[in-house]
Amino acid sequence: MDEKTGIKRSRRSRSINTIWISVSIVLAGLYVIFGPLNYPKLGKDSALPNKGHAQSSFRLEHIYRHGIGTYPKMQVLEASSEVIESGKARFSELRTAQEGSDSAANDDIWTSSPHYATENPLDHKFKLSLEPQVLKRMLYRDPAFVESYLDYAHENPHMASKVNLDWIDETVLVPNISDKETVVSLALMSSNAYVKLPHTGDWRNVTGPWNHTENSGHGWDDDGIRGHIFVDDEKDIVVIAIKGTSAQGLTGSGEDETTVNDKINDNLLFSCCCARVSYLWTTVCDCYLKSYTCDETCLEKELRRKDRYYKAVLNIYREVVQRHPSSTIWVTGHSLGGALASLMGRTYGLPVVAFEAPGELLASRRLHLPMPPGYPNYLEGIWHFGNTADPIFMGTCNGASSSCSIGGYAMETSCHTGKQCVFDTVKEKGWHVSLLNHRIHKVIDGVLEAYEAPARCVPPGPCHDCFNWKYVKDSSSKTTSSKSQSSTTITRTTNTITSEPTNTSCVGRNWYGWCTEYGL
Structure with missing residues (x-):
């Protein structure tokens, strides 16, 4: 009897183990099938039914500045009541100083439109309309994963092209680009990033201990990029506005803080080969080989360097995601800021609205940004607004006699990603092609506000940059x-x-x- 009882218990034990193993296999299979669908997204899906085609109000919440070169640190400034009041005093001081001036940049402080008049741009309330849209994005968009993939793609581009990333069709909230007030408000956010900041405020260190002896003074501001972060009242949508080019050579491009590094990054991103226009030019990198021949591997390394703006905007995005992990994130910017916004959007699958940005398609290819296979880039959530009288946006600001070349800028690209929303100001308004029409507030007052509705956004036509150049690998x-x-x-x-x-x-x-x- 004892032997039979032992056999029965052994069989019962094996049956129980078999059942547990079967259940475990089934659960593991369900996890493999349905697990990725539960991956935390960067936006709140529950807000989609309630916020579709709605309007939200946004205010400036904090400002990031990322040092480059000698000062490779990142800091954040909270938009506290003290900072807001100091900004008002600073704005009033600058406006008083410019009264009566005949300078072309006289309206660069803020738009002259009475509808958006304010005593303090840092305290302005922006109204944006929203709508749901399906975007194809990478399933895993964690910054650590994406940046590791980019590093791998940079070192092994041929092998990276064989890597099958997971892509999903995801419904997200995007700006309603057919709404005039939304487009103007995003342009004002882009111009807000140019506003000179007050000298007061407690900048908090983000990237480690801060050496006040080495990193104090105005010099720190000369070597960096800035991002203004706007958040809606419900704290579930965040807009990153990236500062564009500051340069006296490009009229109306904003304040003159970061001229040197802005020019380096402009010439690196938007030239065919390190701004090698002629033998008289000083190149921004050593990738030029001979006449119309360039080392492409060298160019890609230069773009991915840690002291370049692309890497800096990725670091800013990483901090914003950590601070707003469950929020939908949009990006906007003007000129260089618009191009960097587009590159960030291409990297993480974010909705982007750029204004008067130079052609950034060539840079996105050199950076090996992830792209869904067989998916045209104009179906991404990227919209480029511009006008035909702006030579930088149209890609015609090149040649020895152009204003860009005279200012030391090699703006040789014209191809954009996403869709183009172009106002034909040359034909419809009789404007002449001029760098004055690149200014953000000329665009806001003379284009976005002057037209009854935003321009229709369409896929770009056939375009090929630097067709006469030969690029070699290694x-x-x-x-x-x-x-x-x-x-x-x-x-x-x-x-x-x-x-x-x-x-x-x-x-x-x-x-x-x-x-x-x-x-x-």
């Missing part, structure tokens, strides 16, 4: 290979009996085992 290794092949040919011609190597061995591998260097 020129150093190709040169070595060419020399070796030439030497072998000479040996065969002279009929010298030599033993040609038939086998090679790998002498260098990267972290995942791919051979990067061969030896005999």
Whole structure:
């Protein structure tokens, strides 16, 4: 009896174990199938039915500034009542100083439209209309994952093209670009990023201890980029406005704080090869090889350097996501800020509205930004607003006699990602092509406010930048290979009996085992 009882207990135990194993397998299968659908998104889906085609009010909540070069730190300034009041005094001071001035930049402080008149741009309340739209985005958009993929794609572009990323169709809230007030408000947010900040306020360190001896004074502001963060009343939608180019050479481009680094990044992002226009130009990188020939690998490395603006805006986005983990995030900007906003949107699948931005399609390809396979880029949530009298937006501000070249800017690109919303001010208003029409407040007052409705957004036509340039990959290794092949040919011609190597061995591998260097 004891033996039979033991056998029954053993069978019962095995049956229970079998049941648990079966249940575990089923649960694991369900997790694999449905688990990714529960991945935390950057927006609140529950808000979609209630906020579709609604209007929300936004205010400035905080400001990020990211140092570049000598000051590679990042700080954040809360838009407290003290900062807001100081901003009002600063705005009044600047406006009084410019009264009676005939300077072309006289209206660069704020728009002259009475509908948006304010005594303090930092305290202005922006009204934006929203609407739901389906966007195809990466399933996993955590900054750590995305940046690791970009690093891998930069080091191994051919292998990265074979990586199958997970993409989903996701309904998100986007700005209603057919609403005039929404478009004007986003343009005002972009101009808000140019506003000179008060000298008071407690900037809090984000990236580690701050050395006040080394990183104090006006010099820190000369080497960085700034992002103004606006949040709606419900705290579920965040707008990042990125500051554009500051330069005396580009009329009306904003304050003159970050001229040097702005010019470097402009020439790196929007030129064919390191701003190599002629032998008289000083290039911003060493990727130029010979006449109309450029080292593409070198260019990609320059764009991904940590002291470039693209890396800085990714760091700002990372901080905003940590602070608003469940909010929908939009991005906007003017000129260089608009191009950086578009690159950020392409990286993380964010809705973007850019104003008068130079062509950034070439830069997005050089950065190997993720793109859904077989998916045209004009179906992304990126909208470029511009006018035909702006040579920077149209890609015609180049050539030896152009204003951009005279100012030291090689603006050679014209192709945009996303959709283009173009006002034909040359034909409909009789405007002449001029850099004055690139100014953000000329665009707001003379274009966005003057027209009854926003321009219709359409896919861009066929476009190809730098068609007369030749780009080579890793020129150093190709040169070595060419020399070796030439030497072998000479040996065969002279009929010298030599033993040609038939086998090679790998002498260098990267972290995942791919051979990067061969030896005999």
